[in-house]
Structure formats: C-alpha cells, structure tokens
Amino acid sequence: MSRTFLGMPGRALERGFPANAAAAVRDSQLRFNLRKATRTIRGKRASVVAELPDWEGLRQAGKSIKDHTLRNLDRYLLQLEGAVTAAGGHVHWARDADEANRIVAGLVKATGETEVVKVKSMATQEIGLNEALAAEGVTAYETDLAELIVQLGDDWPSHILVPAIHRNRAEIREIFRKRMGEWGRPAPEDLTDDPRALAEAARLHLRERFLSTKVAISGANFMIAETGTLVVLESEGNGRMCLTLPRTLISVVGIEKILPTWRDLEVFLQLLPRSSTGERMNPYTSTWTGATEGQEFHLVLLDNGRTDVLADEVGRQALRCIRCSACLNVCPVYERAGGHAYGSVYPGPIGAILTPQLRGMGSELDRSLPYASSLCGACYEVCPVAIDIPEVLVDLRAKARHPRAERLGMAAAGWIFNRPERLALAQRAGGRLRRFVPKRLPGPMSAWTDTRDIPDIPRESFRDWWDRTGGGQTGTEPRDGAAR
Amino acid sequence: MRVALFITCVNDTLFPGTGKATVTLLRRLGVDVAFPRAQTCCGQMHVNTGYREEGVRLARHFAEVFGGYDAVVVPSGSCGAMVREQYPRLAPAATEEVVPKVYELSEFLIDVLGVTDVGAYYPHRVTYHPTCHSLRGLHLGDRPLRLLRNVRGLELVPLPGAEECCGFGGTFAVKNPAISAAMCADKVGNVMATGAQVLCAADNSCLMHIGGTLTRQKTGVKIMHLAEILAATEATEDAPAAATIERSAP
Amino acid sequence: MNARDQILARIRGAVTGAPDVEVPRDYRGATGPGPGAGTAEPRLIDLLAERLRDYRAIVHVVPEAEIASVVREALARRAAARLVVPDGLPSAWLRPPEGEAVPYETVPYETVRDDPELSAGDLDRVDGVITGCAAAIAETGTIVLDAGPGQGRRALTLLPDYHLCVVRADQVVAGVPDAVAVLVAERPLTWISGPSATSDIELDRVEGVHGPRTLEVVIST
Numbered sequence: 001m002s003r004t005f006l007g008m009p010g011r012a013l014e015r016g017f018p019a020n021a022a023a024a025v026r027d028s029q030l031r032f033n034l035r036k037a038t039r040t041i042r043g044k045r046a047s048v049v050a051e052l053p054d055w056e057g058l059r060q061a062g063k064s065i066k067d068h069t070l071r072n073l074d075r076y077l078l079q080l081e082g083a084v085t086a087a088g089g090h091v092h093w094a095r096d097a098d099e100a101n102r103i104v105a106g107l108v109k110a111t112g113e114t115e116v117v118k119v120k121s122m123a124t125q126e127i128g129l130n131e132a133l134a135a136e137g138v139t140a141y142e143t144d145l146a147e148l149i150v151q152l153g154d155d156w157p158s159h160i161l162v163p164a165i166h167r168n169r170a171e172i173r174e175i176f177r178k179r180m181g182e183w184g185r186p187a188p189e190d191l192t193d194d195p196r197a198l199a200e201a202a203r204l205h206l207r208e209r210f211l212s213t214k215v216a217i218s219g220a221n222f223m224i225a226e227t228g229t230l231v232v233l234e235s236e237g238n239g240r241m242c243l244t245l246p247r248t249l250i251s252v253v254g255i256e257k258i259l260p261t262w263r264d265l266e267v268f269l270q271l272l273p274r275s276s277t278g279e280r281m282n283p284y285t286s287t288w289t290g291a292t293e294g295q296e297f298h299l300v301l302l303d304n305g306r307t308d309v310l311a312d313e314v315g316r317q318a319l320r321c322i323r324c325s326a327c328l329n330v331c332p333v334y335e336r337a338g339g340h341a342y343g344s345v346y347p348g349p350i351g352a353i354l355t356p357q358l359r360g361m362g363s364e365l366d367r368s369l370p371y372a373s374s375l376c377g378a379c380y381e382v383c384p385v386a387i388d389i390p391e392v393l394v395d396l397r398a399k400a401r402h403p404r405a406e407r408l409g410m411a412a413a414g415w416i417f418n419r420p421e422r423l424a425l426a427q428r429a430g431g432r433l434r435r436f437v438p439k440r441l442p443g444p445m446s447a448w449t450d451t452r453d454i455p456d457i458p459r460e461s462f463r464d465w466w467d468r469t470g471g472g473q474t475g476t477e478p479r480d481g482a483a484r
Numbered sequence: 485m486r487v488a489l490f491i492t493c494v495n496d497t498l499f500p501g502t503g504k505a506t507v508t509l510l511r512r513l514g515v516d517v518a519f520p521r522a523q524t525c526c527g528q529m530h531v532n533t534g535y536r537e538e539g540v541r542l543a544r545h546f547a548e549v550f551g552g553y554d555a556v557v558v559p560s561g562s563c564g565a566m567v568r569e570q571y572p573r574l575a576p577a578a579t580e581e582v583v584p585k586v587y588e589l590s591e592f593l594i595d596v597l598g599v600t601d602v603g604a605y606y607p608h609r610v611t612y613h614p615t616c617h618s619l620r621g622l623h624l625g626d627r628p629l630r631l632l633r634n635v636r637g638l639e640l641v642p643l644p645g646a647e648e649c650c651g652f653g654g655t656f657a658v659k660n661p662a663i664s665a666a667m668c669a670d671k672v673g674n675v676m677a678t679g680a681q682v683l684c685a686a687d688n689s690c691l692m693h694i695g696g697t698l699t700r701q702k703t704g705v706k707i708m709h710l711a712e713i714l715a716a717t718e719a720t721e722d723a724p725a726a727a728t729i730e731r732s733a734p
Numbered sequence: 735m736n737a738r739d740q741i742l743a744r745i746r747g748a749v750t751g752a753p754d755v756e757v758p759r760d761y762r763g764a765t766g767p768g769p770g771a772g773t774a775e776p777r778l779i780d781l782l783a784e785r786l787r788d789y790r791a792i793v794h795v796v797p798e799a800e801i802a803s804v805v806r807e808a809l810a811r812r813a814a815a816r817l818v819v820p821d822g823l824p825s826a827w828l829r830p831p832e833g834e835a836v837p838y839e840t841v842p843y844e845t846v847r848d849d850p851e852l853s854a855g856d857l858d859r860v861d862g863v864i865t866g867c868a869a870a871i872a873e874t875g876t877i878v879l880d881a882g883p884g885q886g887r888r889a890l891t892l893l894p895d896y897h898l899c900v901v902r903a904d905q906v907v908a909g910v911p912d913a914v915a916v917l918v919a920e921r922p923l924t925w926i927s928g929p930s931a932t933s934d935i936e937l938d939r940v941e942g943v944h945g946p947r948t949l950e951v952v953i954s955t
Contacts, residue, residue: 022662031666037937057761064757071754074745087920093737145943146934162934169935195935199943206944211854227919237892237930237945244888245854255741262919266764266911269925273874277933280785281874281910284945285925286888292922293887307744313752332649336666372660374653374667375532377620391573397534410530414538417493417525418545427497447661451668452696455498462491462500466519472507 013343016368020341021333030338033168041329044278045382051280052270061267063386066320069258070310076225076258077301083228087290089297094252096304101132103300104217104250108138111248113215119232119242120144121219122323123252123302125157125345129217140217141183141209143238145202152179158339158347160325161276166338169193180205206238216242220253221322222268223299226261229289230299233272233282243286244293252300255307256319268322271384275324305358314395315357320385321350327379327389333372342369349379353392361400370396405444420463427461434459488553489517490546490586492563492688493525499688505715506559506589512715513597517557522549528566531574533655543567543575547582555596556586559711561687562654564588565621588618589711590627590686600630606716607637610708611680613671613694615687616649628686628710635713641678645670652693668697675705686710764915765908778872778906779953785875789928790941792950801827801900801954805864808898808950809843814861818852818890819845822883823866827900848886857889862896863946868923869916870901870953873909875928877901877951880921888924897946899926901953 024030049055069076081091094100108116116133118124118140130140130151142151149164150157153175157163164172176187176198185205191197218239222231230251232239243249259268273282291297310316328334328348339347343365344355352369361367370393373379379389402410416422434457440449448454460468487510491503510517527542546567550556558564567586571579593599612632618624632640651657651667658664671694675683683698685691688709695707735743783793794804805827809817819828828845846852846860866884867877877899879885891897907913917923930945941947 018660018662021660025662025666033936040937041933054761057758061757061759061761064755067755068757071749071752073749074742077742077745093741095737095740099737143944144934145932149934162937164934165937172935195938195940196942198935199932199940203943207858210944211858224919229919235930236932236934236943238943240888240892240924241944244892255745263914266914267761269910269914279789279927281871281876281925281927283789283927283929283931285923287919287923287925289920289922293881301741303741303744307741307748310745311748316748332651332667333660333663336663368659370534371656374616374649374651374656374664376616376649376653378616378647378649381620394532394534394570397532398536400534402534406533410533410535410538413525414530414535414541417527417538417542420522420524423493423496423524430497444658447658448696450661451665451700452657452693453699454696455692457498458500460500462496462503463519463521465500465504467521471517471519472504472511 013363013365016364017337017341017343017372018368020343020365021337021372024338024341025336029168030166031336033166034335034338037162037165038329038335041278045275045326045329048274048278048280052274058267058270059384059386062271062384063320065259065264065267066385069260070256070316070319073255073258073310076260077255079225080223080228080258083226084290084299087228089228089290089299092298092300094300094302094304097127100127100252100300100302100304101129104129104252105133105136105138107248107250107298108133108215109136111215113138113213115139115141115213116215116217117141117143117209117213117242117246118147119216119218119234119239120147120163121217121252122160122345123219123254124217127252127302127304129252141206141213143206143210143242144234145199145236145238148202148206149175152176152183156340157345159328160323160346160348160350162325166340169195169198172198176201184209210238210241210245214246215248215250216246218242218249218251220251220257221272222265223253223258224262224265225258227289229262229287231265231285231287233285235277235283237284240284240286243288246295248296248298250298250300252302254302254304272322272324275326275382275384309354309357312357315353315392317387318350318353318357318392320387321354322385324384326382326384330378330382332376332378333374337372342372349373349389350387353389353396356396361396367400370400424461424463428464430457431459431461485554486552487515487517487555487557488550489519490523490526490550490556490558490563491519492558492560494689494692495559498692499709502559502688502709502711505709505711506557509602509711509715510557513593513599513602515597518553520549526563526566527574528563529654531566531570536574539570540574543571544578546571547575547579550582550585554585555592556582557589557592558586559589559686559709560689561588561615561618561622561624562689565617569621588622588624588686590624590631591622593631594627601634602631602714604635604714604716605637605718605721606635606713607721608682609639609641609680610682610684610713611641611643611675611678612646613643613650613675613683613685613690614646615685615690618686619647624686631710631714632684638713641680643678644674650690650694652690654689657693668693672697672701672703676703680705682706682708682713684708684710684713762909762911764911776955778908779903779955782870782872782875782901782906783953785872786928786951789875789931791875791928792948793953794951795953795955798902798954801952802829804952805898805900808952809862812862812896812948814843814896816844816846816860818848818857818860818863818886818894820848820863820865820884820886820890823864824884827864848890854889854893857893860894862898863890863894864898864900865891866900866902867905869913870906871908871910871913872906876913877926878913878917879924879926880917882921888922891924891926892945895946896948896950898950898952901951903953903955906953
C-alpha cells in the first residue's frame with residue numbers, strides 16, 4: 001500500500017494511539033468538552049432516527065446503493081464526467097494529494113487571485129490543500145465556524161462534523177479575541193462566550209470576505225452520475241456563500257462520493273442529516289450542475305488511496321462512508337481519547353479503519369489504530385450505511401504486524417487450547433500456584449492490575465469438578481475458594 | 485433433545501461457579517446437559533487480537549466437539565457472539581451446521597425451553613449490565629431482564645448508561661489501559677449510583693473487569709453471573725457456599 | 735498513463751470478480767401528491783408548519799386571499815423598508831385585493847428588482863427578500879427553491895438577513911422522496927430548513943450565522 005498523506009502532521013503521529021489516548025484522558029477539560037458534546041448529539045440523533053418507521057429500510061438501501069456504485073465505480077465516474085462536462089463544467093483527475101493540490105493551485109493561479117474562501121471539506125483537509133496553497137502564495141480562508149476556530153487557533157481538527165469539538169465556548173472566545181484581528185476583522189471588544197455572540201462575531205468577521213472573494217473551494221457530500229449534479233449539505237450558510245457568490249468554484253471530491261441516480265438522493269438526504277447533526281434536515285442543502293448562474297466550475301476527482309481500499313474485500317465497505325460522524329459521537333473510546341489521538345483527519349471508529357487502509361500500517365500509530373476499539377459495536381449500530389466497523393477492525397488486526405512477546409503468548413495459548421488435556425494441565429498448574437499470584441502483575445499485564453484486581457484463581461477448574469463429581473451428581477462440594 | 489454445555493475457557497478456568505450454576509439450573513428445569521470434555525476455547529481472544537489462523541483452528545475444533553448436539557448452551561454473551569457472528573466468516577463450511585444451534589443461556593431458557601420464571605430466589609438489590617456482545621452481537625434484548633424480574637425477592641434497579649461498553653474488550657484492556665480504565669470508572673460510577681448490592685451480567689469477562697475495579701475501590705458491590713442468580717434458591721441463600729462464595733471472597 | 739486512465743484502471747483491477755448487488759427499496763417512497771396535483775391534505779400543512787416552527791421559523795397558515803395582508807403585517811413588524819422582489823412573484827402577494835383598506839401604493843416599504851442584476855453589496859444592504867418556492871416537505875420542515883419565477887437567483891435569498899417565503903398548499907409534499915421526484919436536478923436547488931444555524935460550539939444549536947437569520951413562511955391554504 002502507498003504512503004498516502006492524510007493531512008495531519010505533528011506530535012500525534014510520533015507515537016501510538018495508546019500513548020496519545022493516555023495523554024488525552026488526563027486532560028480533564030478535553031474530557032468534559034467531549035463528553036458534553038457527544039452526549040448532546042447522541043440523544044438528538046436517537047430521537048430523530050426513531051421518528052422514521054422505515055429507518056432500517058433506508059439504511060439497507062443506502063448500504064446497497066453504495067456497494068453497487070463501488071462495484072461499478074469506473075462506469076459511474078465516466079458518466080459523471082460526461083454530465084458535468086455537458087453542463088459546462090471542467091473535470092480533472094488526481095491520483096494523490098500532490099496531484100490534487102497541483103491542479104487546484106494551478107486553477108487558482110490562472111484566475112490571478114491570491115485569496116480563496118473554503119467550505120468545510122474533508123477531502124481538502126485530507127490532502128492538506130491549505131498548506132499547499134500557502135506554499136504557492138494563495139491564502140485559503142476557512143468559513144465554517146468550527147474550521148474557523150481551528151484555523152485561527154493553529155489547531156488540528158478533531159471531529160469530522162465539528163472539527164473544534166474539543167474546544168468549549170470559553171476557549172473559543174479567547175481564540176477569537178486573540179486571533180481574529182490577524183486574519184481580518186477583529187472580534188468585538190465586548191465579546192462574551194455566549195454561543196450566539198460567538199456566531200455573530202464569525203458572521204461579521206467573514207461577511208466582507210464572502211462579498212469580495214472571487215474563488216471558492218468546496219468538497220461535496222454527493223455527486224450524481226446521471227445528471228452531473230453536486231450536492232453540499234451545511235448549516236450556517238457559509239457553504240451557500242462560497243458556492244454562490246465567487247466567480248470560480250473548484251470542488252475537490254473523493255471518487256467514492258458518487259451516487260448513480262438523482263432518485264438515490266431520496267435515501268441519503270434522509271440518512272445523512274439525521275445521523276450527522278441529529279436534525280430532520282440540515283438548514284441548507286445546495287445542488288448545482290456544471291457551470292451555474294455564470295460561474296466557472298471545476299471538479300477535481302480524488303483517488304489518494306481509495307482504489308487501494310477498494311481492492312480489499314473486507315475493508316472496501318469503509319468507502320460507503322458518508323462522513324456523518326455518528327460513529328464518533330457514539331464511541332466510548334473517541335469520547336475519552338478525542339480526535340487528535342487518531343493522528344488523522346479521520347478520527348474515531350471510521351478513522352480507525354479508514355486511516356490504516358489509506359495510509360498503510362507502516363508506522364506505530366497506524367498499526368495501533370485497528371486496536372483503538374473495544375469492539376463494542378455501537379458504531380456499527382448507528383452507521384447509516386451499515387459499515388461493520390468491528391469486522392473491518394478485526395480484519396485489519398489480522399493484517400497488522402504483532403509484537404514478538406504477544407506472538408509468543410498467543411502461540412502458547414493456541415497450543416494449550418488445541419488439546420483439552422493441555423488446558424486441564426494448565427488449569428491445575430494455575431490452581432496450585434494460586435497463592436503465589438501477586439496483586440500487582442509485572443510486565444504488560446501491569447496494565448490490568450494498575451486499576452483492577454485480578455480474580456481469585458479457583459483451586460479446581462470446572463472440568464476437573466465435572467470429572468470428580470460426575471457433573472455434580474456424586475461427591476460433595478469442596479469449599480472452593482473459601483480459604484482465601 | 486441432546487443439550488451440551490459450552491462452558492468457555494474463561495468460565496472453566498476462572499469462574500467454575502458459573503458453570504456449576506448453569507448445570508444446576510438446567511437440571512432443575514429438567515434438561516440433562518452434557519459436558520463434552522474435548523471442548524477448549526471459542527478462539528475469540530486470538531481472532532480479536534489479530535491471530536486469525538488460531539481462530540480458524542479453534543472454530544473447526546468447536547464444530548467437531550459440538551456437531552452432534554441439538555443445542556449448545558453457552559453462559560457467555562461474547563463467546564456466543566463469537567460463534568454466531570465470526571464463525572461464518574472464519575470457517576463457513578465447517579461451522580454452518582453447528583452455529584444456529586448455539587444459544588446464550590437466556591436465549592435457551594426463553595426461546596427453547598419457553599421459561600421466564602426459573603423458580604429462583606435471591607433477595608438482594610441487583611443491577612444488570614447488558615454487555616456489548618449480548619446487546620449488539622446476540623441481540624438478547626430484554627431476555628435477561630425478564631428472567632431477573634421473575635426471581636423472587638430480587639429488587640432489580642436500572643443501570644444508568646447500561647448500553648455503554650465497560651471498557652474490557654479482551655486485549656483492549658491491556659493494549660489501551662488508560663481508555664479502558666476510564667470507561668470502567670464511568671461504569672463503576674453508574675453501578676454505585678444505583679445503590680445495588682450486586683452487579684449482574686451474562687458475561688464473566690466484563691464482570692471480571694468491572695469487578696476487579698469494584699474490589700480495588702473496596703466498594704463492597706459483588707459481581708454475579710446471570711446463571712448464578714437464576715440458580716439460587718432458598719436453600720442456597722441459607723448456605724451460600726456453593727455458587728457465590730468464590731465471588732464474595734474479599 | 736494519465737491520471738484519469740490510471741484511476742479507472744486501478745478501479746477495474748480492484749473490483750474484478752466482486753459481486754454486484756441489488757438495491758432493496760424497502761422504505762416509504764414517493765407517494766404523496768406533488769405540486770400541481772391538487773391541494774395537500776390539511777394534515778401535511780399542519781405538519782409542515784409544526785416542523786418549520788421546530789427549527790425556529792415564523793409560520794403563518796392562511797387562506798390564499800389573506801396572503802397580501804399577512805405579508806404586509808409581517809414586513810411592518812420586521813420594519814423592512816427595502817425588499818427584494820424577484821421577477822415572477824405573484825403581484826397579488828404584495829397587492830391587497832380591491833376594496834381593502836390599504837392600497838398598494840401606500841405599502842410601507844420599497845420594492846427592489848434584480849434587474850439589472852444587484853451586486854452582492856446591494857443585496858447585503860436590503861432589509862429582506864420575498865419569494866415563492868418550488869416545493870415544501872412536511873416531514874422535514876423544508877422549503878426548496880429552484881431559482882424559478884418568483885424565486886430569483888440563489889444570492890437573492892442568501893444575503894438579505896430576512897427571508898419571507900410564500901408556500902402554496904399544492905406545493906407541499908409529504909416526505910423527501912416526494913420532493914426528489916418533483917424537483918428538476920439540472921436546476922440549482924436550495925433546500926432550506928429553518929434559518930441559518932450552527933452546532934459548532936459544544937454541539938448546541940444556535941440559529942443565525944451567515945444565511946438569513948430570520949425565516950418567515952406563509953403557507954396558503
């Protein structure tokens with residue numbers, strides 16, 4: 001597999017998930033922020049999903065539409081290209097992040113502009129577009145409120161839908177007060193931490209930028225092969241600003257974002273908002289086909305590792321993902337580790353299966369991601385396209401390189417389990433040594449006894465009891481364990 | 485009907501009381517349960533840690549051991565889910581016959597025997613943790629709760645955040661100890677908030693994890709497998725040595 | 735090999751031998767009456783009003799004959815002095831019927847047309863915009879604009895801080911599949927469910943960011 005860039009350099013990449021997560025767990029402010037936010041959205045999602053009597057039918061349709069599309073992806077991409085071109089748009093293809101960045105930078109420079117406004121987009125974050133544009137002398141202004149918070153704070157996104165979920169209102173106020181002036185209109189002097197006031201500050205800060213910037217860059221939630229239509233779901237109206245006002249619109253979209261027909265939207269426009277923000281419908285959805293209302297339109301189709309994922313029989317289901325983030329919001333590991341611990345723009349359960357597939361498992365971090373889950377299955381249950389995340393995690397674990405000590409331990413356990421006599425012998429040895437087991441274990445097992453007692457080892461295993469008593473039909477009960 | 489007990493390696497080795505309680509309970513309900521001596525482990529630890537080949541071997545072994553029975557009862561949600569969810573992927577041909585005959589204990593009692601009142605007596609305040617693989621893997625639903633509600637003397641108190649994972653996750657507890665412990669701390673907090681004397685579940689691995697924290701924190705809350713509560717009667721309550729004493733040891 | 739050919743070749747290599755799937759559609763599909771198919775059931779109108787209000791839109795349900803007076807009152811409450819009126823908006827929505835007390839000439843606001851095309855700055859300075867719509871979805875509380883007559887180009891309903899939208903009863907459909915069935919993909923569509931909002935701060939919903947902060951909807955029966 002190729003080393004695909006996923007837009008997240010920095011400290012989180014240097015060590016494995018367990019160390020990143022352990023540091024995050026100690027950050028009580030982060031824990032509090034994440035807990036509050038994920039629990040709020042969890043409840044909202046559950047109630048709007050429960051409103052629909054046909055949710056499971058929609059989910060199965062969504063899953064199947066995506067599977068069918070992926071199976072015929074070449075055909076649908078060509079159909080899309082034809083439709084977009086016929087509608088006056090221009091289609092470009094990018095094998096990897098570098099190629100996509102070069103294409104976009106070239107398109108921006110061709111307009112003569114040095115500033116672009118951006119709609120929140122995972123694809124452009126994935127390829128590190130802002131940094132690539134900066135290197136070419138082009139400033140990209142994020143306009144989504146959460147992306148603005150991240151950009152002003154020199155921070156990294158930690159959630160797919162709400163990149164600044166790790167920040168609370170007081171922190172956001174500080175970021176706005178300190179940094180807005182450097183990027184444009186400063187925050188009001190009397191800015192409070194009321195979310196309404198913070199949203200108003202963002203409105204004022206970005207207003208002039210929207211009215212004057214000539215180039216916009218977006219992603220898309222869906223592309224319709226049949227009609228060449230692109231679809232963006234959003235809440236704030238920054239998306240509409242970027243899609244509508246600038247003269248040139250460049251959309252960078254992963255090749256898996258395609259849907260065959262216009263009708264298929266009837267499924268996904270129900271699945272996505274309810275799973276994502278827990279709303280019946282997000283405030284704004286824009287659709288456009290090719291060059292619209294006199295705009296110049298460019299579509300950059302991005303591979304960047306996706307075809308590698310597609311080649312994996314089990315792992316390819318991750319390409320069904322519609323980036324709703326329901327799996328993050330319900331994940332007990334994400335809730336405590338936060339998004340940065342995953343070292344990728346794709347955090348949480350979906351990140352734990354997507355990142356190692358896109359990027360490969362060469363680094364300690366990427367090898368540790370498939371283990372960043374207790375396999376509790378909550379992610380699979382809420383996934384609107386039924387990605388069996390635990391299944392893919394287990395599959396990736398089988399492909400990962402394992403530490404030597406663990407390999408030996410697993411081989412020994414396997415050897416014992418292969419023969420019931422060996423298991424019985426091991427149990428008897430354990431029973432005899434039970435008094436010598438310390439309360440705190442050494443080595444890797446200390447991870448258990450740091451916070452937990454180990455259970456008392458019984459003198460007699462079940463199978464020995466069964467043999468001795470004929471399954472409890474004869475003999476008397478030993479006062480097992482009572483001596484301890 | 486030929487019924488076999490799949491005790492699971494964890495219960496066999498560390499929690500024999502659960503196996504004895506399961507046998508006691510099934511006999512009381514008129515089921516003559518067999519214990520095939522050749523059984524070992526379902527392979528869950530190997531597969532979920534990334535050692536699939538061992539898992540495939542153990543899945544085939546399971547099919548050989550239990551192939552001749554009409555029903556296989558397993559007092560463990562996660563081992564039951566391992567067999568039902570993962571065997572069809574690991575060794576489809578070898579296991580397709582045995583997999584549909586594997587029942588978690590509460591499923592066997594309610595779906596096969598048609599019993600919700602097993603004649604148990606357990607006069608204590610109990611809260612029930614549904615465990616992830618019982619809830620989302622096997623879809624046990626409220627079966628264990630229906631059984632517990634019919635236990636005389638038992639006061640069942642709802643567990644806040646019941647559906648949330650306790651943080652055990654097999655080797656997850658050792659590979660990601662900080663997150664695992666944080667999840668368990670929240671679970672323990674919820675258990676304590678109920679004021680229950682006993683935490684019950686249908687899975688001893690989760691109970692071992694939560695119970696290890698409960699005793700480390702000297703909370704005094706006992707852990708009990710569902711089978712142990714359902715096996716309890718007036719007689720065992722008077723002389724609790726048989727099923728419960730291993731757990732009550734400080 | 736160029737990027738296009740290489741990506742297509744990788745895809746073909748990746749899915750070779752993979753099974754195709756049938757798409758089950760076991761969900762409520764398009765069944766309700768579409769726009770023009772007659773008046774929607776009162777049940778749908780009530781549901782639309784309820785769902786719009788849920789997301790903090792101001793909603794009036796009135797007989798068609800009263801649209802003009804409700805519009806006039808709404809604009810007066812809003813103190814909207816300059817109002818963008820897209821081409822093709824039914825004049826009856828602004829002009830009270832003959833014989834009503836207030837003649838059209840005395841309406842307390844100035845109307846602005848988008849001809850010649852207003853600049854973004856111009857649109858930023860008006861007090862509001864009044865439009866019709868292409869369809870409205872009861873179950874989700876959504877109105878959909880398709881830039882058709884009486885709606886104008888997309889910027890008209892984006893920059894003014896106040897959007898007053900008139901929905902005719904026969905434009906109300908039951909659910910999302912009904913709307914997808916009646917809308918035309920090739921038109922630029924804007925689906926609007928309540929005023930601009932964000933959940934980016936502690937995942938708490940706050941109404942009013944970049945789009946119109948006030949959405950007022952008049953549903954005519």
